[in-house]
Every structure is written in structure tokens, then in C-alpha cells.
Amino acid sequence: MIETFRADPGGGVAHADRHLARMARGAAALGYPFDAGAARQAMSLTVDAATRCRLTLDAVGQFDLTTAPLPPAPAEWRVAIHPDRLQSDDPWLRHKTTQRVLYDAARADLPADVDEALFLNERGEVCEGTITNLFAELADGARVTPPLSSGLLPGILRETCLADGWQERVLTPADLTAARRIWMGNALRGLIPARIVPIA
Numbered sequence: 001m002i003e004t005f006r007a008d009p010g011g012g013v014a015h016a017d018r019h020l021a022r023m024a025r026g027a028a029a030l031g032y033p034f035d036a037g038a039a040r041q042a043m044s045l046t047v048d049a050a051t052r053c054r055l056t057l058d059a060v061g062q063f064d065l066t067t068a069p070l071p072p073a074p075a076e077w078r079v080a081i082h083p084d085r086l087q088s089d090d091p092w093l094r095h096k097t098t099q100r101v102l103y104d105a106a107r108a109d110l111p112a113d114v115d116e117a118l119f120l121n122e123r124g125e126v127c128e129g130t131i132t133n134l135f136a137e138l139a140d141g142a143r144v145t146p147p148l149s150s151g152l153l154p155g156i157l158r159e160t161c162l163a164d165g166w167q168e169r170v171l172t173p174a175d176l177t178a179a180r181r182i183w184m185g186n187a188l189r190g191l192i193p194a195r196i197v198p199i200a
Helices: 016-030 036-042 101-108 156-163 173-178
Strands: 002-008 051-057 063-069 077-086 116-121 126-129 133-137 143-145 181-186 190-196
Touching: 002 016, 016 036, 016 051, 016 156, 036 051, 036 063, 077 101, 077 181, 101 116, 126 133, 126 173, 133 156, 133 173, 143 156, 156 181, 173 190
Parallel strands: 077 116, 077 190
Antiparallel strands: 002 051, 051 063, 116 126, 133 143, 133 181, 181 190
């Protein structure tokens, strides 16, 4: 199990309770021991600058935290639709784990002029990026993100956006073309303005 999150000076870990709850759900689904107190202790850190944190939980219930400086957020990401398709009923898509071969390979193979790959499922519905969820403001003004039924990780930023009134909606590439704005995002980086580009 993995949780990746942001820590800031004076603010601690953003959305700590949501991250812990997601890790607990994943651990229960996979049969991993999960000690919430130990997890919270592992997430207790003081930082001098914006920091990328990665908390892992192994099959015997041990936690490990690694940190790295968090670079500034980019002004925009160029996003290309990946040729491989996700299977919407794959249970691994619902949990943040180290089972990331497809995602890691897609990210490693990104052309120099592309910042993120966007996956579709077997029905041609928009799913998610390699490290992000997708968000869009449609032509009718609705702010939306794909539903879990399309096949994607229940991201923490996604969860907070839904709590703030965003809607779930099945999306296709055509919807993104017609959208007023799109973003890729996660709890670490927030919402990053994005545009769809072809893979050369």
C-alpha cells in the first residue's frame, strides 16, 4: 500500500485523515494489518519547505516514510491519451499499491513534450493519468470527474472536489475536446491546468 501526500511548514500533512482512511480501506481489502496510531505517528513530521511524502505499508503491517523536496507546480500539463486500455472492473484500480507496472512504464515512455498520459477503459471512457485524476469544466459549466465505475483510483483530491460540489460523470475524449477547461491533479500537486495533445 502507498499514500503520497504533501507536507508544508506550519501546516503539517494536508488531508491526513483522508489519506489514513484510504490506506485503512485498502489494507482491509488486501488483508494487511493496519495500525492507525502507528500510521499517524509515521506521518508526524516537521518540514522547512513544501515536501513530497511517500508512506508505504507492507504485508506484515510495517510503515516506511520517505520524503523529497516538492518542486513548484507547473503552469500547464500537456496530456496525451495512452494507447493501452484499462479494464474498468480491475479491483487493483481501486487501491493505491505498488502494482503499478503499466503506469510506471507509461510515465517512463512519455515523449519530452508530453507531461502526463491519460488512460481510457475498454469502453473508451476516460479513466485517469499515471499519477493523477482528471477533472473538467464542461461546456454547460458543470465541474466533473469520472466515476469509479470507469476504472480509476479514488484520489484524495478527487474526494475533496466531490465534497465541494463537483459531480461524477462518464466522460469520453470528445467531452474533453468540447470542455471549457481540463485539469489533471492529485493531493500532492493540486489541480494542474491541462490540454490534450497528440503523441507524435
